[in-house]
Amino acid sequence: MQVQAILFDKDGTLLDFTGMWGFWTDCVLNDFREQLVIRGLEMDEADLPQIWGTFHDEQGRMNGYDVRGPLAMGTMDEVYAVLTWHGYRAGLSWAEAKMIVRACLAQAEEAMEAHRPAHPLPGVREFLEQSRDQGLKMGVVTADETASANKHLQWMGLDAYFDIVIGTDLVDRGKPFPDMLLLACERLSVQAQQVMVIGDTDGDMEMARAAGAGYKIGIGESGKIQLADRTIQTFHELLSGGSGR
Template identity: 30%
Template sequence: MKRARGVLFDLDGTLVDSPSVILAAFHDACAPYGAVPLPADARGLIGKPLDTILPLLIPRGDETVWEAAKALFRESFARRSRAAASTLVFPGVRELLTDLSEEGARIAVVTSKITRSAHELLESTGLDRHPDLVIGHDLATRGKPAPDPALLAADSLGLRPEECVVVGDSPDDVTMAVDAGMTAIGVDWGVADAEALFSAGALLVAGSVLELAGHLHDPALQTATKATR
């Protein structure tokens, strides 16, 4: 594989350590409707759109309830993430994004958040100066795991799909990449482990930001991780 001209990063669980904040916001959104404690597998829902998650967490609700819960979630997440902003960015992420930018790579954030919420999180954590583009769930015809968000990002950056790499922590990120004709690199510090990411089609899985940097700088030579499946 040639060195990627574009790198499309997931946000939650990939660039920022937000799953615990998300779970707390899920609790705040569900509590008024008696849908707590959260199910044991709630963490596995992270990375999916709220329109998919909330009917699963509040199964006795209806559209009115889910819309109200969505507003509660967004308010809670914004408040909690601002309070924890100084600790949310994974170690090494700022340096990686800076290096990629200085080397001329185009950077996009492709997330299941709505675009406004993604910008708010990037701004509160100080990562907003790095991406050339932010694609939220609301900008694509279909969200992850459909390829639409990744294809929209590539087109907006003026790149072909085969010139892009997707980096993410969930099988939905990987499926999106594969179906878009892009290389997928998983990271195992988010919501899914290496086995799940490889099963979804990841070419490589990084166990640290340093390892991810190595893959991104020379993916064609970094085959050891794949060989350990």
């Protein structure tokens, strides 16, 4: 069946994941670490990769991520809960850990607003232009919340390309369940088998499979995305051949 619509993941697909979420992660974890020190506690640096599935340089700055991990695939509520658990493990009460994590997240959001570290990945804008010229409907389906997703797209100047943005707050079940994709199909008035899904994790691919999407493209290293029909390194690979199979 001919592709009528393309649904994109946001983080790691449209925008540079490490550039934006690395900035956010560093803000949150540095502030969280300081709050522990104030209370005579500490966080084991060896635990950093285990918190959200992130990789860090010698200074503790995030420089990569596990596409199977919580930061890549989880909702903000899940990310919040994981860090709260680590605060509890470090010696905080559960209530205190929740309050500290919430405060750290709020400060990180303020820093994000000030710096706006969202940058589209290579070839994204050109591919969106090509797809729009071909008359394809386009939407974003993201584990982020809808308001945040819209804001990040606006920062990059990409928001006008999309007919819909579906965040995890609009459905009962986020990825890898099919709910977001099915809602997107309903709002775009297309059938799932007419949709091509592009994402950087197997959570995206499993959502697409569960919903019955027509075609699944993974972006990133091929060995890390097992469920895609095709894997690309950048959107430039889709420019010459268009968005068909």
